[in-house]
Amino acid sequence: MKATLLRASDFQVSDWPGGKTRQLFLSPPDGHCGSRNFDYRLSTATVEAAESSFSDFSGFHRILMSLDRPLSLQNASRQEETVLAPFTPYVFEGSDSITSRGTCTDFNLIYSDHYQGQMIALSDGQELSRNESIQCIYALDNLTVTLGEQPPRNIEAQELLIMEKETQETELQIMFSSKQPKGACCAVWAGLTHIPTK
Incomplete structure (x- = not known):
């Protein structure tokens, strides 16, 4: 990735x-x-x-x-x-x-028609398991994001993290934590799946 x-x-x-x-x-x-x-x-x-x-x-x-x-x-x-x-x-x-x-x-x-898109609002402590080929996280607050087995990384408010699959990897496990009150939205996740041309 x-x-x-x-x-x-x-x-x-x-x-x-x-x-x-x-x-x-x-x-x-x-x-x-x-x-x-x-x-x-x-x-x-x-x-x-x-x-x-x-x-x-x-x-x-x-x-x-x-x-x-x-x-x-x-x-x-x-x-x-x-x-x-x-x-x-x-x-x-x-x-x-x-x-x-x-x-x-x-x-x-x-x-474009070459993709299928999704969008989800994310809360503190939420875990996400997604399989889209392109995944983006837009931080609304300073947060810590854990991507699978990788070390946690800190993202500041209004920064964008883009993750692109390079192989047929399994689903990406993502976990979020912030200092926002529990249940408050701390980020927006957007995903794109490439649709092969027929």
Whole structure:
């Protein structure tokens, strides 16, 4: 397993119509989000406007999670409205026409048809056993992460740990501990499984 730790200074910050976005990771590294030339992208964004429209990412799939406050999502493509509670993943298509109401900081995963994505909020003391080929942990608080048989490693708040399988390894056992109250969310886990082309 190859593990890479990215710090806040590694992230790209830019404006979007509803606030600011921080690109945490883009694959491949020489891809480009604006031209939609990438396989997957992890980012956080502030939703600062009382009402804002999501960017069009037709041809991609998306998972969104609020990290702090409820967010009302009006999905015109599905003709549904959802009040998204903090730390609840919302899965939708990049082509969906979505208007959000409310302000928050969110966490986003966007991925192409070559992948299947998942997202989970993690609490102090939680153990996770996953088999995805790419796994990412975004720290919301300073925490200690134990990956299988490896020595524990400390991750600071707003750092991103990316783990990529290099062989047909078994499931990765992950354990988290932080100084947050028990049950409080301390990190977000995102996983991607590569779908072989037929």
